[in-house]
Amino acid sequence: MAAKASRTPLSRERVLAAAVALVDANGIGALTMRRLAADLGIEAMSLYHHLPAKEALLDGVVETVLAEIDATTAHLPTNGDWRERLRRQFLAARQAMLRHPWMPGLLSTRRAIPPRVFAYYEGILGTMIDAGFSYRLAHRALHAFGSMPLGFVQEIFSPGAADGGPEDGVSEAELAALAERMPHLAAMTAAEMHDSADPTLGWCDSQVEFEFTLDLLLDGLERLRRTAGAQG
Amino acid sequence: MAAKASRTPLSRERVLAAAVALVDANGIGALTMRRLAADLGIEAMSLYHHLPAKEALLDGVVETVLAEIDATTAHLPTNGDWRERLRRQFLAARQAMLRHPWMPGLLSTRRAIPPRVFAYYEGILGTMIDAGFSYRLAHRALHAFGSMPLGFVQEIFSPGAADGGPEDGVSEAELAALAERMPHLAAMTAAEMHDSADPTLGWCDSQVEFEFTLDLLLDGLERLRRTAGAQG
DNA sequence: TAAGTTACCTTACGACGTAAGGTTGGTCGG
DNA sequence: CCGACCAACCTTACGTCGTAAGGTAACTTA
Numbered sequence: 102m103a104a105k106a107s108r109t110p111l112s113r114e115r116v117l118a119a120a121v122a123l124v125d126a127n128g129i130g131a132l133t134m135r136r137l138a139a140d141l142g143i144e145a146m147s148l149y150h151h152l153p154a155k156e157a158l159l160d161g162v163v164e165t166v167l168a169e170i171d172a173t174t175a176h177l178p179t180n181g182d183w184r185e186r187l188r189r190q191f192l193a194a195r196q197a198m199l200r201h202p203w204m205p206g207l208l209s210t211r212r213a214i215p216p217r218v219f220a221y222y223e224g225i226l227g228t229m230i231d232a233g234f235s236y237r238l239a240h241r242a243l244h245a246f247g248s249m250p251l252g253f254v255q256e257i258f259s260p261g262a263a264d265g266g267p268e269d270g271v272s273e274a275e276l277a278a279l280a281e282r283m284p285h286l287a288a289m290t291a292a293e294m295h296d297s298a299d300p301t302l303g304w305c306d307s308q309v310e311f312e313f314t315l316d317l318l319l320d321g322l323e324r325l326r327r328t329a330g331a332q333g
Numbered sequence: 334m335a336a337k338a339s340r341t342p343l344s345r346e347r348v349l350a351a352a353v354a355l356v357d358a359n360g361i362g363a364l365t366m367r368r369l370a371a372d373l374g375i376e377a378m379s380l381y382h383h384l385p386a387k388e389a390l391l392d393g394v395v396e397t398v399l400a401e402i403d404a405t406t407a408h409l410p411t412n413g414d415w416r417e418r419l420r421r422q423f424l425a426a427r428q429a430m431l432r433h434p435w436m437p438g439l440l441s442t443r444r445a446i447p448p449r450v451f452a453y454y455e456g457i458l459g460t461m462i463d464a465g466f467s468y469r470l471a472h473r474a475l476h477a478f479g480s481m482p483l484g485f486v487q488e489i490f491s492p493g494a495a496d497g498g499p500e501d502g503v504s505e506a507e508l509a510a511l512a513e514r515m516p517h518l519a520a521m522t523a524a525e526m527h528d529s530a531d532p533t534l535g536w537c538d539s540q541v542e543f544e545f546t547l548d549l550l551l552d553g554l555e556r557l558r559r560t561a562g563a564q565g
Numbered sequence: 566t567a568a569g570t571t572a573c574c575t576t577a578c579g580a581c582g583t584a585a586g587g588t589t590g591g592t593c594g595g
Numbered sequence: 596c597c598g599a600c601c602a603a604c605c606t607t608a609c610g611t612c613g614t615a616a617g618g619t620a621a622c623t624t625a
Contacts, residue, residue: 110602110603110604111603111604133580133581133582134581134582134583135580135581135582143603143604143605144604144605144606145581145582145583146583146584146604146605146606147603147604147605149583150602150603150604151603154582154583155581155582155583205441205487206441206442208489209437209438209441209487209495210438210495210496211495212495212496214489216511218489219511219515219518220514220515222518223514223515223516223517223518226517226518226521227517230517236520236521236524236525237524237525239521240521240525240537241542241545241546244486244488244537244542244545244546245542245545245546245549247479247486247487247488247489247546248487248489250489251489254476254479254487255437255441255479255480255486255487256476256479257440257446257450257479257480257482257483263441263442263443263444264442264444265444279448279451282452282455283451283452283455284455285455285458285459285462286451286454286455286458288468289458289468289471289472292468292469293468293469293472305472305476310473310476310477313473313476313477314473314476314477314479317477317549317550317553317554317557318549318550318553320553321549321550321552321553322549325549342571342572342573343572343573365611365612365613366612366613366614367611367612367613375572375573375574376573376574376575377613377614378573378574378575378614378615379572379573379574381614381615382571382572382573383572386613386614387612387613387614566625567624567625568623568624568625569622569623569624569625570621570622570623570624571620571621571622571623572619572620572621572622573618573619573620573621574617574618574619574620575616575617575618575619576615576616576617576618577614577615577616578613578614578615578616579612579613579614580611580612580613581610581611581612581613582609582610582611582612583608583609583610584607584608584609584610585606585607585608585609586605586606586607587604587605587606587607588603588604588605588606589602589603589604589605590601590602590603590604591600591601591602591603592599592600592601592602593597593598593599593600593601594597594598594599594600595596595597595598595599
């Protein structure tokens, strides 16, 4: 955005912070070495004194956002049973993740699991083990949570993760034709749309859906935990 | 791969099939206009007589794989309650998706929902409505399923979706050091690794995890369906 | 047979990541 | 004080990408 006139040299951290800001403002497609360098008031090749390659830049961006999530979730209250604790943690992570909607897509392009993720999941696992989970059930639970611990879900029906935001939808006429061949979808949209005047498919309240799915998983796991504990 | 000596002109379908084959064989990063053209025995610019742009090519690749899933799930038996039916369908979709592990990542870069996805979800929605779901609960269920109807889950801990496959992991020494700071993860891996001699993090049986998560969701939704039906 | 259309090709442009090597200005041992 | 060193930044250039512009050759049709 704005060239810096600073005299103190850059650092890896300053570069990564600028990269996050750039992606937040203009999407992941805008993160090029030249553009990032321009934002920092230097030339593209100078970035290579702070980072070995673009892949390392992307790794660093992921790491930066993960640190933000860590900071958000590290100091939450610890009262309540395991469900309340994890629920609080996942919802807090979601608040951080909402500031960086491009993060899920970027994370899924990383070829190695960022070390910080291990530490993060260690904490979640500890919460479940302390609550009496077997390692097996806790393992299954981690898979079932998917990416929810980091605050997002794979959403087929709201591709905000794609660069540049969603395309302008189909026309009114096409939509009517579609609805005719898909009566259930049409009826569902009609029934659920009442609290939003927006006729596009942006009518879903992601927060409500996220919490519903999370509770569905937590309650199901709690049931399994109890039955396993009773018979084991 | 092999240049064609065919005399009949290409078609959009042949181009898309070649693109899918190319990505299956060499990863999404290998799908460039020049490379695809070479595989087809033509020049890059000639592709533009069949497709308007690379984005359209990617859309077409997604559409092709979705059609494959449709074909796989269209003729399944329809006996059983809604849970058995959806379970059968999602697992069949998964079999198709396993042949194209790059598909989730590609799908998440599409800016518009492919029309075929609407039709696919119409069928799932119909199954639930016929089983007595309210539109509201069915709507929540669709969100809870996430991408499971298409046969995949967002897996933080197995980034096979990234191009080029997973990186060679940390060293033995680093892993030991990590384990010391993460006793629960270490214990879980030790407890769960017994049925696989592979000491890397590839020890999770994705099929088992997928089915576990799916049943967790289906059973939870069935309970909600019943209580809603009883009180409503 | 002439005109048009279809399917393919050639050339070229600007953006990308980055290899190779140059230019500063400050630090520090002698 | 000075010359070696080095960190931080710059210049130039290469190969690859998607694709705009326009050419050519073969087949179709009036």
